[in-house]
Amino acid sequence: GTHMAHGWCLLIAIDGQTGQVIDRQWCHQENTAACTALFSRIPGPDVLITDGLRGVQKACHACWPGTRIQRCLVHVQRNTKTDPTLKPRLQAGKELKRPSDQLTRVHTIEEAVRWGEALNAWHERWKTPIDERTMAKDDPANPKASHQSWWWTHQELRRCYRRLEHLFQDRQLFAFLEPELTAGGPVERTTNRLEGGVNPPIKRTLLQHHGLPESHMRRACEWHCYMKTDNPDPASLIRDEHHQPQPAPKRETRQEQDEPEHYGTAINWNEFHTPVRYPNTTL
Structure with a gap:
């Protein structure tokens, strides 16, 4: 999970072999309910690599009874x-x-x-x-x-x-070595693909743009997750109205605002200073 301002936390599930984002879930706490909401939308994997939070393990047993757990070493x-x-x-x-x-x-x-x-x-x-x-x-x-x-x-x-x-x-320490689990390919033994591949750019975005409104922060995090999914297609998110944007509102001209047309003609400098002749001794 990635914690951000305003008490929000973003739970992210990734494919252990490819590092691609499978799904995400916004929550206020990394508890069983939040993990259950995330896991219920994902088919049960053979192995779940987790950092050991109790909420994750409880949700795993409830949603995926046949899934083995490999603790991040x-x-x-x-x-x-x-x-x-x-x-x-x-x-x-x-x-x-x-x-x-x-x-x-x-x-x-x-x-x-x-x-x-x-x-x-x-x-x-x-x-x-x-x-x-x-x-x-x-x-x-x-x-x-x-x-x-x-x-x-x-x-x-x-x-x-x-x-x-x-x-x-x-059998949560060395599940990645069991033949029945490795038959379909190597099994990860750490959460490094998540901690080192997905979380850092999200955390950098939140740090570098900490002045963003809450809704914009969440959209920025979701965008990073989307770009880490399988075959992201940003062009598909463009709607018809984006190709034909509304014209910008016409700005009033200076004449319409009753302002002088050119700079320097509104104020006469001599009105604020008394003209004085220079002494004859001045070169």
């Missing part, structure tokens, strides 16, 4: 780096960062299996620390103690691992 890496930070302080975080960095380097089924084994080995090594809890009575100064009786001591690290574990078990 770049977004998974980004989320993994956000939780324990780019430079983890704990040794467990440093070791978990390795399989996250290896996600985009998996190209075969065998490598995917080894990746899952490495993640399981990490859990076996660090399952005790990530299951550790902190009781509110032991840390009353923590803001969480005001509304929780306990919390996971290493919550960010645990959330990072659980995300990778669930995605792997749900």
Whole structure:
């Protein structure tokens, strides 16, 4: 989705192989209702590549029950780096960062299996620390103690691992490698075709023309989407009245406006200045 001024968001669906825009949907939030309205107009694909928004996945299950989901590996890496930070302080975080960095380097089924084994080995090594809890009575100064009786001591690290574990078990990390899905052609594993091909020109337009009225902003975004569709034909949008435009209204002449015909004849400069002779000593 591309966010713009006035609280609008533009959801865009593209073909993962060609990068062409299939359909779009204006909304105020990237929620299930907006995604359902978009998906309901599109035949169900074999695979949906998504960045992981819950609304997208719920709409996919409702509209396309037989469609597999492939999570964008770049977004998974980004989320993994956000939780324990780019430079983890704990040794467990440093070791978990390795399989996250290896996600985009998996190209075969065998490598995917080894990746899952490495993640399981990490859990076996660090399952005790990530299951550790902190009781509110032991840390009353923590803001969480005001509304929780306990919390996971290493919550960010645990959330990072659980995300990778669930995605792997749900077969959403390496769906792009499964033979039954690749039989019709290669399957994308990221949303780069959307993030790098369709969204940037729309965002640049909104930035460079931020003074446009809301309706014009939306038309400009829709025009970019149209030019990214299959075989766009801008000439087909020209109507008959565009070939025979209405004549511009006649402008009044200066005579009709009771104004002087030529510049400089309306005001006499001498009327505002007293003529004075130059002294004889002036050269």
